[in-house]
Amino acid sequence: MRILRVNLRSERFEDYDVAEDDCRKYLGGRGLAAKILYVENKTKIGPLDPENRLIFMTGPYTGTLGSFTGFYNVTTKGPLTGAILSAHSGGHWGPMFRKTGYDGIIINGRTAKPSYLLITDDGPELRDASDLWGKDVFETIDLLKQRHEKARSAVIGPSGENLTKYAAIMNDHHRAAGRGGVGAVMGSKNLKAVVVHGTKDVPQADPEKLRETFKTATQTVKEKSAAFMKYGTSMVVGITGKAGTIPTRNLQTGYFPDYEKIGGDALVNNHKTRDVACARCPLHCGNETKADKDYTAKTEGPEYETLAMFGSNLGNSNLESIIMANDLCNKYGMDTISCADTIACAFELFEKGIIAEEDTGGLKLEWGDHETIIKLVEMTGRGEGFGKLIGEGSRRLTKKYGGEATKYAMNVKGMEFPGYDPRGIQGMALAFATSTRGACHLRATMYVPELFQGVLDRFTVKGKAQTLKDLQELFTVLDSMILCKFGARNAFANSWDSMVMLTNAATGYGYTVDELKQVGERAWTVERMFNLREGLGRKDDTLPDRFFTLPIHDGPSKGAVVNRQDFDTEISEYYRLWGWNDNGAPSQETLDRLDIRM
Ligand code: SF4
Structure with missing residues (x-):
């Protein structure tokens, strides 16, 4: 390279x-x-x-x-x-x-x-x-x-x-x-x-093989993924909303009765103008949408995470305002998830009386007030007034007020949560806690076996460590070759044989399944080593207290809460599977086995 x-x-x-x-x-x-x-x-x-x-x-x-x-x-x-x-x-x-x-x-x-x-x-x-x-x-x-x-x-x-x-x-x-x-x-x-x-040829060991896989992928997604092609990720609102595990009001609960108002049907039937696709993508999961009533905007998205975090997590069922917020975040160039979550954190601080109008520049922060949400997105994008503080993320925002305020920062390692309440999909509790970059839904999609497929009990963390490790290895390989995760799941069923075939056609390296898995294991371990060197460790592989102490209080997942003892036991088991010590540091034997030399 x-x-x-x-x-x-x-x-x-x-x-x-x-x-x-x-x-x-x-x-x-x-x-x-x-x-x-x-x-x-x-x-x-x-x-x-x-x-x-x-x-x-x-x-x-x-x-x-x-x-x-x-x-x-x-x-x-x-x-x-x-x-x-x-x-x-x-x-x-x-x-x-x-x-x-x-x-x-x-x-x-x-x-x-x-x-x-x-x-x-x-x-x-x-x-x-x-x-x-x-x-x-x-x-x-x-x-x-x-x-x-x-x-x-x-x-x-x-x-x-x-x-x-x-x-x-x-x-x-x-x-x-x-x-x-x-x-x-x-x-x-x-x-x-x-x-x-550039106009040069892209190096690829077996172009004919790759061209052939494009044809079979196109056929497969046409036969099996009609709904995803129509709705894209917006269809997930219907799944998490129905299951009562969609983040709601700064993750105070997982149930938002109005979820259909911000869901796939509402978006596609009332706002979609066309499909959008990345390079060589037969799935075209992107939606171009517009708002023309309460707000005027034309954008691509919102994706599921944006619908959940600017919607239910702010108590907001006004879909046009979410389209508007999505467009503003893209225009200013900022992450919709952390922006929405930090605003939600501020709303809860206001609700609890920790901040007031004198802190927010005169804004009253009330759940579902979409006009105030849009004002705050604008202020954040421009770095103005209270928006400057929103732009610091929930950890720094709550640190400024100190004491009790820090309880309301919903993040892992400083990065805010995406659209899955970990009390109602508990494999995600482990996935969020152990992700090397903070609360991320794309390092291990435990919500697929637990919620989409229903093959694992979603109300416990017990026995999930091996599945979590397997998914983290797979997704590290996808991110290294690099293949879109939606494509990998819809066209190739996330199968290791397919990943080996595609990687070998691109590189000519002749990997076996075990060798390719080891590539994922090695890269994840190096990310872990980077974080350990920066002072992170087991103390950071956790969740905000809320998820251990405050059960989801309504809806189909009512009563769900993460058991702290089970969580700690499973984290220890997870470390053992990776060949790490009790603080999550790789042993010399693990480094030798993976041939990691720095
Ligand atoms: S490459 Fe992936 S993200 Fe891009 S449009 Fe296709 S399925 Fe969607």
Whole structure:
């Protein structure tokens, strides 16, 4: 793999060929980026220090003739958590970047004035972005399109410039490397955009095989995934809403009686204007939508997580306001989940009398008041008044008020919860607690066997450690090759045989199933080692107290609460399965077995 090194301080570029051994051991994407970050970042460096590496990475599957090949990865030390942060985005930027002849970019330093990085077949250059600084995501992408007609741009908006702790990197207007603040790291480097245009062939060992898999994937999803093609992730509202495990009013409960008002049918029947797809995707799960009554907006999404967190978790059943909030978050370039959750946290602080109108700039925060929600999103996007504090995330927001306030910060390791109440899907309690980047629903989808398929008891954590580990390994491989997780599930049933076949067709490495599993195990272990070195450990592999002490108090999951003793026992078992000690540190034997040498 060929990586471009960019030193923004000296404005120097260098090519770096990754050793063949590392390509085989870490594959690409999230796995290889974790290894590079571990080796190159100084321990305990500040996330917004110019020397914190910002790594853009593709995988060997990106941009090939297979299906669902549009994703790229961004890895850095996260501003929201201080832990390792990997975020992914679909669309078309990743494949276009690979056509320049590069597979990744390692960025350090900070430019003296706002700049953008342009990479073409002829190589990289830095250009002045002073006139783009202050522009929103849509304006920036459109202006860059005028200058570089055939290029694709990954950009930050005002949130990245303002160092909002959950600022995103955006491409194709609405696609986001959304979580954890990769956009703030880019903003701290004075880097407004990475613009790419290439025409070279993407290396792939067996293009015919990959082309063939595209045909079978297309056939499979046509036969089996009609609902997902129609609704995309919005259909999940109907599942979690019905089961009473959709986050509601800052996760005080899991039941929102009005869930159908913010669900898939309401969105698709009343607001959808067309399907949207990433590169080489026969599933096209994206929805372009519009609002034209209470609000005026045209956007892509909202995805399930946004519907839940700007909807039920704020006691809000006004769907048009959620479409509007989605569009504003994309325009300013910030994560919808952390933005909505931090607003929900502020609403609960207001409800409990910990903050009042003098703290919020005169705003009264009441559940379901969508006009106030939209005002706060605008203020957060612009970094104004109380919005500046919302942009710090729930951990820092509650720390400011101290004492009892910190009980109402719903996050793991500093990153806010997505749309699954862990009391009603208890495998997710373990998945959230052990995820290397904080509360994340994409590191292990325990909600699939527990809720979508109903093959595991969703009201206990007992006996879940092995399934959790298996899923974490699989998803680390998907993020390293890089293959869209919806594509992997719908077209390839998440089968290891399929992943081996696709990876071998892309790389020619001839992996066996066991070898590919070990790639996932190795990369996850390196992420764990990064976090341990930063001072995180078992104390951080937990949940807010609420989930152990406050049962869901209404609806079909009424009474559900996580048993703390069972949780601790299962975490110990999980560590044992990974070959880690009681603080979650890998043993020397584990490092030797995985051939991890740093
Ligand atoms: S399934 Fe959805 S997210 Fe995945 S590649 Fe297709 S459009 Fe993109």
